[in-house]
Amino acid sequence: MAGTHSALRVLDVSKSFGGVRAIRNVSLEIAAGERISVIGTNGAGKSTLFNAVAGVFAVTSGTIELFGETVTKLSTATRAKRGLARTFQTSRLFEQLTAADNVFIALGGNEYTGGLLRLARRNPQRWASVERLLDRVGLEGRGRQQVADLSHGEQRQLELAMALALQPKLLMLDEPAAGFSPAERGKLITLLRELPQEITLLLIEHDMDIALAVASRVIVMHDGEKILEGTPDQIRNSERVREIYLGGSIDHAA
Numbered sequence: 267m268a269g270t271h272s273a274l275r276v277l278d279v280s281k282s283f284g285g286v287r288a289i290r291n292v293s294l295e296i297a298a299g300e301r302i303s304v305i306g307t308n309g310a311g312k313s314t315l316f317n318a319v320a321g322v323f324a325v326t327s328g329t330i331e332l333f334g335e336t337v338t339k340l341s342t343a344t345r346a347k348r349g350l351a352r353t354f355q356t357s358r359l360f361e362q363l364t365a366a367d368n369v370f371i372a373l374g375g376n377e378y379t380g381g382l383l384r385l386a387r388r389n390p391q392r393w394a395s396v397e398r399l400l401d402r403v404g405l406e407g408r409g410r411q412q413v414a415d416l417s418h419g420e421q422r423q424l425e426l427a428m429a430l431a432l433q434p435k436l437l438m439l440d441e442p443a444a445g446f447s448p449a450e451r452g453k454l455i456t457l458l459r460e461l462p463q464e465i466t467l468l469l470i471e472h473d474m475d476i477a478l479a480v481a482s483r484v485i486v487m488h489d490g491e492k493i494l495e496g497t498p499d500q501i502r503n504s505e506r507v508r509e510i511y512l513g514g515s516i517d518h519a520a
Contacts, residue, residue, distance in 0.1 A: 349435030
């Protein structure tokens, strides 16, 4: 593992919605600085697990620890203050603002004036940080572009910049490649591989190429349970994964 301390521990976590048990007795541990992908078919429980860790869903049973602290009953906002940042399957950007404005807001660059939320524009240091973040995710020169005019892939890159603006210790990405073209997938793999090593990454991804290309360890879920865990090569060569996840062969990652 990449570090000696745990960034995240999920201990025997279950989550039910009414009479339906979405995840059952899931346990996992991620070392600080490690890159983990969670894969599985639709309905496997990936997003439920993701939202339980983020604090969106209260768990039915089990314990969640973040950097050694039990956060099972803490709010999403409190978990964010402890160093957790996440993206979403569907875009949550301010589409009528520019890309730079969105990152500026993520950096805390807003103020209330007359009961209205406005951008606190007189902050050159924060705007310089905006430019650096946009450059880091491959959006150099796109800061003045209105979000609604960005491509789908560029919007996902912008979401990553906004998550990085929070200076996370644990970054959770929920299906970041959804709707990407092959070229955009390759760019995303490069971006994720180049993340600072001090950032721990938990990736929920349906795209097998991306999941295997960026992770040091892969967790496979099926029907709400963790059924397998191993290196990308072990998962790629697993007959069980072929049967459950692909029903065929696993292509080599980019």
